[in-house]
Amino acid sequence: MATTAITTDTKWWGGGKSPFNVEYGKLMMWYFLMSDAFTFGAFLIAYGTIRFSSTGWPDPNEVFQSFPGLGSGLPLMFVSLMTFILIISSVTMVLAVRAGHERNKAAVVKYLFWTIIGGIAFLSCQAWEWHHLHEEGAWWGRNPFVNQDGTASSTNFTNFFFTITGFHGFHVFSGVVINIIMLIMAMTDTFERRGHYLMIEKAGLYWHFVDLVWVFVFTCFYLI
Amino acid sequence: MAHSDHDSANKNEVRNVTIILSVLTIVELALGFLMYKSFNDPGFMRSAIKGIIIILMLAKAFYIVSYFMHLGHELRNMIMTIVVPLGLFFWFIIAFLYDGHTYKVSRLTYDKYKAESANVKQPAIEKNEEKRSETGH
Numbered sequence: 001m002a003t004t005a006i007t008t009d010t011k012w013w014g015g016g017k018s019p020f021n022v023e024y025g026k027l028m029m030w031y032f033l034m035s036d037a038f039t040f041g042a043f044l045i046a047y048g049t050i051r052f053s054s055t056g057w058p059d060p061n062e063v064f065q066s067f068p069g070l071g072s073g074l075p076l077m078f079v080s081l082m083t084f085i086l087i088i089s090s091v092t093m094v095l096a097v098r099a100g101h102e103r104n105k106a107a108v109v110k111y112l113f114w115t116i117i118g119g120i121a122f123l124s125c126q127a128w129e130w131h132h133l134h135e136e137g138a139w140w141g142r143n144p145f146v147n148q149d150g151t152a153s154s155t156n157f158t159n160f161f162f163t164i165t166g167f168h169g170f171h172v173f174s175g176v177v178i179n180i181i182m183l184i185m186a187m188t189d190t191f192e193r194r195g196h197y198l199m200i201e202k203a204g205l206y207w208h209f210v211d212l213v214w215v216f217v218f219t220c221f222y223l224i
Numbered sequence: 225m226a227h228s229d230h231d232s233a234n235k236n237e238v239r240n241v242t243i244i245l246s247v248l249t250i251v252e253l254a255l256g257f258l259m260y261k262s263f264n265d266p267g268f269m270r271s272a273i274k275g276i277i278i279i280l281m282l283a284k285a286f287y288i289v290s291y292f293m294h295l296g297h298e299l300r301n302m303i304m305t306i307v308v309p310l311g312l313f314f315w316f317i318i319a320f321l322y323d324g325h326t327y328k329v330s331r332l333t334y335d336k337y338k339a340e341s342a343n344v345k346q347p348a349i350e351k352n353e354e355k356r357s358e359t360g361h
Binding site for chain 1: 234238242245246249252253255256257259260261274277278281284285288289292293295298299301302305306309310312313316317320321322323324325327328331332342343344345346
């Protein structure tokens with residue numbers, strides 16, 4: 001504790017050292033994620049504004065009630081599975097980053113592999129859900145669902161749903177691609193030659209951000 | 225020796241945060257399910273449950289950012305350059321949601337057609353026709 005007390009007293013802005021004590025790439029990844037948070041925030045706030053200006057909205061328990069192979073009548077079950085897949089893949093990413101700190105190549109490869117599997121599983125679930133909703137007649141500009149009180153609903157519901165979950169799915173897809181590149185770089189010893197696995201940390205930040213955005217998207221569309 | 229201590233603490237932290245996130249998600253799902261089942265009309269109880277769900281959502285966001293993304297372990301100055309700009313969301317959310325609400329209220333007040341049609345149930349015939357045209361595809 002004594003040493004940390006001294007280091008916080010050090011003059012970080014006195015010159016000769018990095019004032020934020022993080023690597024350039026990691027800091028820039030944080031600023032990118034902050035700007036991305038505003039993009040998603042703008043989308044979700046637009047959705048909220050429209051919802052606040054509408055007199056009714058469909059009940060998510062009615063819209064999202066199907067599970068592949070089990071039929072319908074299971075409200076929110078499938079999206080719960082998707083949420084847990086993303087949480088678990090975030091955990092394996094934390095373990096991959098930690099293995100990178102220990103410079104344990106085998107563990108990095110193992111955990112990155114499981115993270116990629118989680119990402120692909122999430123994307124497959126989303127593909128199934130979109131396909132199912134499309135079969136029910138929902139798409140951009142088409143809304144077969146009525147409001148919770150039985151009144152006619154507008155296409156705002158489906159437009160926002162497909163746009164925002166699509167934009168999030170696109171982020172998951174880019175995350176999977178980045179993780180695959182990280183896996184290849186780890187397997188070909190690129191990080192070993194470099195002497196550090198800091199790149200995994202930056203990919204990890206992006207992957208956790210994707211999980212973080214899902215927390216918000218999931219709450220806004222499926223719960224409230 | 226300090227190294228292995230730190231590792232096991234780290235391992236416990238990851239496990240604990242995973243458990244917290246899972247439990248919060250299950251509670252959220254139960255509330256979201258109950259809300260529409262038990263409180264059929266929008267009202268105080270429904271708004272209260274939505275408020276609880278949003279608080280749980282923010283708790284989950286805090287755990288992910290602080291522990292999984294390790295922001296809690298960075299220097300205070302660096303944390304502030306990320307967190308302070310996000311404070312704009314306070315204005316962003318309040319201003320825009322209030323704007324949406326005002327739009328609805330004035331439309332229901334001044335647009336009589338909108339005020340009446342907002343209470344009309346979707347006619348059953350229209351739905352059947354939709355079904356028929358769907359099966360025709």
